[in-house]
Amino acid sequence: MTVPSLAERFRADFPILDQTVNGHPLVYLDNAASTQRPTSVINELSRYYRHDHANVHRGLHALSTRATALYENARQRVATFLNAEDPESIVFTRGTTESINLVASSWAGNELKPGDGILLTQMEHHANLIPWQIVARRVGARLYFLTVTGDEGEIDWSQLDTIFTDNPIRIVALTHISNSLGRINPVAEVCRTAHKHGAVTLIDAAQSAGHMPLDVRAIDCDFLAFSGHKCCGPTGIGILYGRKSLLEKMEPYQTGGEMIVSVTFEGAEWKPPPHRFEAGTPHIAGAIGLATALDYLDQVGRNSIQENDHHFGNIAATRLREIPDLRVFGPLDERAGIVSFQLGKIHAHDLVAFADQHGVALRGGHHCNQPLVRKLGLHATARASFYLYNTESELDRLVAVLHSAAKYFG
Amino acid sequence: MDFDELYQEIILDHSKRPRNSGVLPPPATRGSGYNPACGDEVTVFVLKSAEGKIETISFQAQACAICTASTSLMTLQVKGTTQEQALEIQRHFIDFLTKDGSSEGLGHLRALAGVKKFPQRLKCATLGWHALEAALKGDAG
Structure with missing residues (x-):
């Protein structure tokens, strides 16, 4: 070899x-906690702040136009990186944790009924466990776990189909690569089984995004989350990929500026995704730095x-x-x-x-x-x-x- | 070297062979300390005499060397003292680590001075002491 x-x-x-x-x-x-950054990312952050910074989507002046273009190009760059069909399926968040909280709150919080099941594995990071515990408590849903056995951390995937048949699982959320065991989970097969039973899927790609090719169409997941700082990008920026048909039906996660079409004193109308989920001034430099990091990863x-x-x-x-x-x-x-x-x-x-x-x-x-x-x-x-x-x-x-x-x- | 100051011989000795290790049944009182950052856990058991002095003390720890040794040394230091005296030693020891307080009268506990240069280990050094306070004020069981 x-x-x-x-x-x-x-x-x-x-x-x-x-x-x-x-x-x-x-x-x-x-590196599983945080990778380091290449010079190209460090330089791009500095270049952006020295030359192009202004707020996005609101100014009519040159700097705002430039910053907006860079920010939206970064979204396109992430879509390409994930082979997503559409940049509108890419939401900028603070990181994997916020991405999963967004789905737990805005999708599960509205879609799940009492008695519905949420399927996880026993190897999930707290970020892909606690948001589901909270939403389950809120809506009366139930958590199910795929058992992890032995020091090798094995999961018996052959039981998966039966779990879906026997229980009212509405969503399965699992890690692509375990941050403690280093185990790589067969996410595409899990998504195939889940979809056969009409369940929605979320992949925690925090440990895989910077480490292997990722193709949301090949995996066929409904949601996928990752963090910039674990793949050579800045801290404080992360990604939620969501299937557009699902994002369109979801309520905002946070509300405020940037995410509305029109506001009266009594109410407001939301923008379509992804901006519906990006209330307030986003981490513009983070998104731009992340795009540079993804360029770097593809160059390597x-x-x-x-x-x-x-x-x-x-x-x-x-x-x-x-x-x-x-x-x-x-x-x-x-x-x-x-x-x-x-x-x-x-x-x-x-x-x-x-x-x-x-x-x-x-x-x-x-x-x-x-x-x-x-x-x-x-x-x-x-x-x-x-x-x-x-x-x-x-x-x-x-x-x-x-x-x-x-x-x-x- | 700073590191050997942190892990002095006496610390390594007490971490490998903790003194007063074990469980005391009721009527001894117990108290636990838990460090959510690392999952470390210490339980201290205290049995007071009729005069209110700590007659017997023991502890159980799932913890690092610094925490285990600090708790082990603590049991030696507070045995035979009253609750007020024990809490005074606790305050004195924590001041010594956090406020550069005097080390006078701390005996072997001075070996933990190295923690001052490793502030991230302060919780390790004090976890058993918080468990002691809980045990002194705690219920039997």
Whole structure:
């Protein structure tokens, strides 16, 4: 197998990586929490604020016209990135969390009746769990969960059809790639089964959007959410893709300026989607920076990033398993570049603090997956997550630091 | 190095071999502390004598080394004190970590001074102390 050496070609595009932390060259392995930004995105944000900034959709002057064009071009860019049929199916939000809250509130909050079912998996991030708990409580709907079993975090997908047959499931919301297990879920098949039973589908693509080709028409999902900062873009900007026929029937999520056609003292008429869902001044620079980030990802090649992710995920899991007393979570093969683990009895916080002291940035905690981590019989795990700029010598540094930690705390 | 200041020998020792570890049945009172940021949990059990002094104290922790060691050292420090004295030691210890207060009379708890350079670990160092306060004011069970 030829290993794509993306880092060799692209690492220099990320200026932040060139620094020392606690006297050691930084090894950034917290990419599932947030990736870093290439120079092109940093420069575009600066260029926009230096030359083109004004409020969008309201000014008649040159700067506002330019800002509006850039903002709406960014929407088109996202539509192309997702192979969405129409830029009007792209809503700018603050991030995955807000995108899912929007659907839970504006779709489920109005469509679901008492007794209706919401189907989730046990590996959902809190962002794709709590909004559904809240709406279920509000409308009297019921939550159903696909069970996750073992350290490998398996889901028995063969039971899916029966779950739909036996229960009044109206929507299924699931993660594309688990942020703690690195497991990749068969989202297209889930959507096919759901649609056969007349259910609506939402894909949490927070961990997949920056890591692999995404095609909402091939997946055939009704909603898909992701965050800019997990795919080389700015923080505070995210995307909700929605099937236009559904968005058109949905009530606004927030109300105020920008989202209305006409207002009297007594009432208002909403704009059509997507602007109906973008009350107030949006994160204009964020949207423009995100478009630049998506350009960058396509320049690197999303197929290459996916191959690189799988390569690092697999070799990292294999090498970590060779460390005595180290328990790796997630699938044995075909994993994303995310590896959660527990080293002996060392608490994840102690381990992460130790790694940081050696310049290695890891995540430690429940990764906003508290029910799942508890199910594994743990309170916290450590996590290493890789991206296109990570190198094999950085993986060596991780392995070395874990050996040292075992000695230090052992 | 700062890190070894944080994880001093005595901290590592108490985290690996926590003193007064375990559960006390009623009539001992219990109190818990929970850190939602990391899921860490500490429960402290206290049994007072007829004179109101802490006669027996124990704890159970699902927690990091800093938290476990701080709680373990705490049990040694407050054993035999009255509720008022124990809460005074708690205040003194937290002031020492957060307000650069004096370390006088804190004994081995001074080993936690390294936390001052790692403010993100302050919650770890104080979780057991909040559980102690809850146990002192808490119900049996």
